[in-house]
Amino acid sequence: MSDTGVSVKKNEDFSEWYVEVVLKAELADYAPVKGCMIIRPDAYAVWERIQDILNEKIHRTGHRNVYFPMFIPEAFLKKEAEHFEGFTPEVAWITQGGDTPLEEKLAVRPTSETIMYDAFSKWVRSWRDLPIKINQWCNIVRWETKATKLFLRTREFLWQEGHTAHLTAEEAEAEVMYALGEYRDIMENYLAIPVLVGVKSESEKFAGALYTTALEAIMPDGKALQMGTSHNLGQHFAKVFDIKFIGEDKAEHYVWQTSWGITTRLIGAMVMVHGDDKGLVMPPKVAPVHVVIIPIPFKGAEPEAIAAKAKEIADNLKAKGYSVVLDDRQEYTPGWKFNQWELKGVPIRIEIGPRDLKQGQVVMVRRDTGQKTPVKDAEIAASVDALLHEIHNNMFAKAKALLQDKTSVVQSYEEFKQVVEEKGGFIKAAWCGKPSCEAKIKEETGATIRIIPFQKEEPTSGCIICGQKAKDTAYFARSY
Amino acid sequence: MSDTGVSVKKNEDFSEWYVEVVLKAELADYAPVKGCMIIRPDAYAVWERIQDILNEKIHRTGHRNVYFPMFIPEAFLKKEAEHFEGFTPEVAWITQGGDTPLEEKLAVRPTSETIMYDAFSKWVRSWRDLPIKINQWCNIVRWETKATKLFLRTREFLWQEGHTAHLTAEEAEAEVMYALGEYRDIMENYLAIPVLVGVKSESEKFAGALYTTALEAIMPDGKALQMGTSHNLGQHFAKVFDIKFIGEDKAEHYVWQTSWGITTRLIGAMVMVHGDDKGLVMPPKVAPVHVVIIPIPFKGAEPEAIAAKAKEIADNLKAKGYSVVLDDRQEYTPGWKFNQWELKGVPIRIEIGPRDLKQGQVVMVRRDTGQKTPVKDAEIAASVDALLHEIHNNMFAKAKALLQDKTSVVQSYEEFKQVVEEKGGFIKAAWCGKPSCEAKIKEETGATIRIIPFQKEEPTSGCIICGQKAKDTAYFARSY
Numbered sequence: 002m003s004d005t006g007v008s009v010k011k012n013e014d015f016s017e018w019y020v021e022v023v024l025k026a027e028l029a030d031y032a033p034v035k036g037c038m039i040i041r042p043d044a045y046a047v048w049e050r051i052q053d054i055l056n057e058k059i060h061r062t063g064h065r066n067v068y069f070p071m072f073i074p075e076a077f078l079k080k081e082a083e084h085f086e087g088f089t090p091e092v093a094w095i096t097q098g099g100d101t102p103l104e105e106k107l108a109v110r111p112t113s114e115t116i117m118y119d120a121f122s123k124w125v126r127s128w129r130d131l132p133i134k135i136n137q138w139c140n141i142v143r144w145e146t147k148a149t150k151l152f153l154r155t156r157e158f159l160w161q162e163g164h165t166a167h168l169t170a171e172e173a174e175a176e177v178m179y180a181l182g183e184y185r186d187i188m189e190n191y192l193a194i195p196v197l198v199g200v201k202s203e204s205e206k207f208a209g210a211l212y213t214t215a216l217e218a219i220m221p222d223g224k225a226l227q228m229g230t231s232h233n234l235g236q237h238f239a240k241v242f243d244i245k246f247i248g249e250d251k252a253e254h255y256v257w258q259t260s261w262g263i264t265t266r267l268i269g270a271m272v273m274v275h276g277d278d279k280g281l282v283m284p285p286k287v288a289p290v291h292v293v294i295i296p297i298p299f300k301g302a303e304p305e306a307i308a309a310k311a312k313e314i315a316d317n318l319k320a321k322g323y324s325v326v327l328d329d330r331q332e333y334t335p336g337w338k339f340n341q342w343e344l345k346g347v348p349i350r351i352e353i354g355p356r357d358l359k360q361g362q363v364v365m366v367r368r369d370t371g372q373k374t375p376v377k378d379a380e381i382a383a384s385v386d387a388l389l390h391e392i393h394n395n396m397f398a399k400a401k402a403l404l405q406d407k408t409s410v411v412q413s414y415e416e417f418k419q420v421v422e423e424k425g426g427f428i429k430a431a432w433c434g435k436p437s438c439e440a441k442i443k444e445e446t447g448a449t450i451r452i453i454p455f456q457k458e459e460p461t462s463g464c465i466i467c468g469q470k471a472k473d474t475a476y477f478a479r480s481y
Numbered sequence: 482m483s484d485t486g487v488s489v490k491k492n493e494d495f496s497e498w499y500v501e502v503v504l505k506a507e508l509a510d511y512a513p514v515k516g517c518m519i520i521r522p523d524a525y526a527v528w529e530r531i532q533d534i535l536n537e538k539i540h541r542t543g544h545r546n547v548y549f550p551m552f553i554p555e556a557f558l559k560k561e562a563e564h565f566e567g568f569t570p571e572v573a574w575i576t577q578g579g580d581t582p583l584e585e586k587l588a589v590r591p592t593s594e595t596i597m598y599d600a601f602s603k604w605v606r607s608w609r610d611l612p613i614k615i616n617q618w619c620n621i622v623r624w625e626t627k628a629t630k631l632f633l634r635t636r637e638f639l640w641q642e643g644h645t646a647h648l649t650a651e652e653a654e655a656e657v658m659y660a661l662g663e664y665r666d667i668m669e670n671y672l673a674i675p676v677l678v679g680v681k682s683e684s685e686k687f688a689g690a691l692y693t694t695a696l697e698a699i700m701p702d703g704k705a706l707q708m709g710t711s712h713n714l715g716q717h718f719a720k721v722f723d724i725k726f727i728g729e730d731k732a733e734h735y736v737w738q739t740s741w742g743i744t745t746r747l748i749g750a751m752v753m754v755h756g757d758d759k760g761l762v763m764p765p766k767v768a769p770v771h772v773v774i775i776p777i778p779f780k781g782a783e784p785e786a787i788a789a790k791a792k793e794i795a796d797n798l799k800a801k802g803y804s805v806v807l808d809d810r811q812e813y814t815p816g817w818k819f820n821q822w823e824l825k826g827v828p829i830r831i832e833i834g835p836r837d838l839k840q841g842q843v844v845m846v847r848r849d850t851g852q853k854t855p856v857k858d859a860e861i862a863a864s865v866d867a868l869l870h871e872i873h874n875n876m877f878a879k880a881k882a883l884l885q886d887k888t889s890v891v892q893s894y895e896e897f898k899q900v901v902e903e904k905g906g907f908i909k910a911a912w913c914g915k916p917s918c919e920a921k922i923k924e925e926t927g928a929t930i931r932i933i934p935f936q937k938e939e940p941t942s943g944c945i946i947c948g949q950k951a952k953d954t955a956y957f958a959r960s961y
Contacts, residue, residue, distance in 0.1 A: 030600060032550045034587060039600055042545035042615065049546065065522035066529065070512045070637055071620055094577040098624035099570045107514060120510060120519055129812065135522065140551055140620065144578035157550055332609065
């Protein structure tokens with residue numbers, strides 16, 4: 002394989018394989034600033050696709066996009082104590098404008114609750130002003146001290162943050178679940194990544210929230226990845242930022258709030274879950290290119306006729322709404338192009354050679370399985386459509402099998418420790434609900450509670466640490 | 482008028498009128514951080530519309546979107562001397578991450594040439610790697626010391642920056658003009674704002690460019706507003722960042738580069754140019770809402786029948802792709818709603834009262850002229866379509882008349898000074914080309930050269946300062 006291909010096998014050195022795929026498939030590049038990254042066109046196109054999908058969903062339900070300043074006064078962050086403690090250790094601070102030191106240093110937003118809710122307190126007067134349902138796509142900075150990793154943990158990343166304020170606790174609860182449901186749809190039905198959903202434990206919840214719900218996926222190395230969160234903020238911030246309204250009952254009430262977000266780390270998850278030793282495998286519903294067409298000219302054949310047919314197929318598929326690349330570059334061989342587009346994960350390759358021309362067909366190659374099928378000219382569009390669906394379904398099924406394979410149930414702490422070390426993945430274990438037992442597990446094994454499922458799963462033992470009556474079956478894992 | 486209406490007349494106190502319209506129409510709000518702003522949903526929707534229009538254009542011509550880090554090492558900014566001098570006085574600096582002082586302070590991007598071109602130097606090896614044509618939508622920070630103004634001058638703003646690298650000087654020149662042409666199309670044919678295009682003088686060009694082209698509009702108070710710029714960077718940055726390629730001739734060459742941008746200040750221009758004493762007037766092609774429908778129930782009439790008809794019209798127009806609000810809120814009067822939606826600048830209002838119901842018609846009201854026309858039910862969709870075009874054309878024609886009215890030709894510096902003080906606007910004057918004459922005008926009158934037109938206009942006098950042979954007719958103005 003050429004030096005442009007992936008040199009490491011996924012199941013031999015997963016971490017190195019991941020970095021190679023991201024760099025060589027040109028999804029991202031390292032930036033000159035430590036812990037930051039450059040998001041290149043193919044990855045940014047996936048992000049834009051996620052933006053379009055989510056925007057369409059949330060606009061339909063009355064949410065509107067906005068933009069709030071990136072700079073947050075230190076005093077704002079301090080207002081909610083838990084929030085301040087949770088975020089200040091990783092805040093980047095602006096202390097100087099031009100040559101002049103600032104009077105009050107400014108935080109670069111690690112999240113926008115505080116600056117947004119200060120505005121909410123001005124905007125909300127009466128029940129008529131509610132609900133507020135806004136969303137923001139922006140950059141976020143968290144000055145990580147842990148090792149960073151492209152897409153998964155960088156000091157600057159892109160995300161969306163939905164922020165809402167409601168008349169009642171019930172409305173806020175419904176909103177939390179609404180966002181979670183839309184996220185799940187994006188992850189499973191677009192990115193082809195199955196997720197577990199549930200509630201975080203107190204120690205893992207968002208700093209300042211009443212409770213946090215989350216979506217968690219498992220990576221092939223057995224580590225969990227938090228894919229998105231949706232927080233019920235209760236009235237915590239409303240009380241701190243004084244967001245009150247006069248109700249229809251003429252009395253004064255605090256609003257009930259939610260916030261929810263997904264980030265560019267979803268792109269990292271997509272690479273990890275679906276990629277293989279040849280490189281990326283793009284889920285068809287977010288792929289920047291659906292089909293690459295590669296003419297295969299031979300000496301003595303009819304290059305013009307092949308070129309004309311390739312062009313016609315490309316135009317026809319484009320007219321049907323597919324994103325198509327006709328790679329007719331002369332300076333590269335077909336074999337080189339195959340490798341290149343496999344590295345980039347394009348779901349379908351169409352090859353057209355002299356024999357295909359004669360037989361009124363093309364050869365269609367699936368990226369996910371490598372399977373080659375001759376397809377009659379008249380059936381190309383229908384086959385592309387069917388195949389893209391099939392590829393999505395197959396990718397999801399494979400990822401689902403991985404999730405099932407990487408989920409274990411244990412009855413004791415001994416067993417727990419053994420699974421953590423030898424297999425990883427999600428470990429379902431009985432937990433009494435005490436933070437001390439949770440903390441012991443984290444300290445000794447590195448595994449944390451990823452979620453407690455909404456559908457209570459009856460514990461099959463006492464708490465694996467203290468042996469007392471278990472409150473929940475929790476899903477533990479080591480995580481990114 | 483209620484306290485929610487605009488209390489200042491546009492021709493009495495333009496500056497105060499502008500701020501009131503922006504705040505009361507809920508386009509933006511002041512932020513708790515000095516010089517920053519909150520972009521609210523209606524304004525952000527205009528920005529998203531501009532994004533969609535430009536993305537569609539530039540994607541069609543092979544440009545792709547990316548995201549580069551916001552943080553730029555100080556050393557990078559310093560590499561191109563002019564660039565450093567131009568931008569460092571207004572750079573915001575990150576000096577601390579969490580509790581730890583940074584070893585090298587980091588600039589928050591005032592523009593991204595330096596960090597992008599460092600990457601270009603790694604990505605470009607051969608002529609096959611060119612052209613690079615990328616674009617980024619992001620936030621930008623310039624720590625203004627001048628008075629800030631919502632949308633027009635804020636310490637943080639949103640923009641797009643296109644960055645390209647080419648094989649030849651000719652390609653780069655064509656790219657500069659390409660971007661300028663697309664910008665002009667957006668400004669004139671979507672925002673309904675006529676612009677002058679041309680070249681900046683040496684003293685007004687982008688710091689580090691070979692030359693800068695720009696689009697300039699005139700505001701009703703006679704000040705010019707720079708609407709967008711497109712820079713030919715020549716090989717300045719290529720040489721500093723060492724962006725070289727091996728050509729087909731096997732020799733090493735530096736690339737030729739361009740960069741170009743438009744910002745959220747376009748929204749400010751839109752408000753200033755089109756707004757009136759009732760508030761905003763949204764150009765139909767970027768308006769977040771095209772049509773507002775207001776049922777007008779009277780006692781004894783048939784409220785259900787009116788409501789049903791209003792709903793049917795709304796659904797029908799939505800199905801045709803228009804953005805429609807049916808304002809059937811019970812808690813507000815029709816009169817209150819009229820004022821509200823006029824304040825927000827919705828191009829067309831449809832009123833449906835009992836008499837309209839009887840006569841199988843509605844009343845359509847244009848926001849730009851206030852003209853009311855009865856329209857038969859069967860003709861509503863066609864009328865909306867025609868009216869939106871007519872409104873756009875009328876708004877553009879009015880703005881064009883303003884531009885013409887605010888453009889003067891002078892033969893002497895005396896005349897120049899008189900026009901600057903009494904009338905403002907663009908002043909066409911003969912200029913010898915010497916920076917000293919340009920500087921004298923700026924110092925004494927505050928007016929700068931906005932553009933020198935591409936189509937050379939023969940000077941009608943000697944240089945208005947030194948009397949020597951004039952090189953150009955330049956367009957001067959005081960500006961935002």
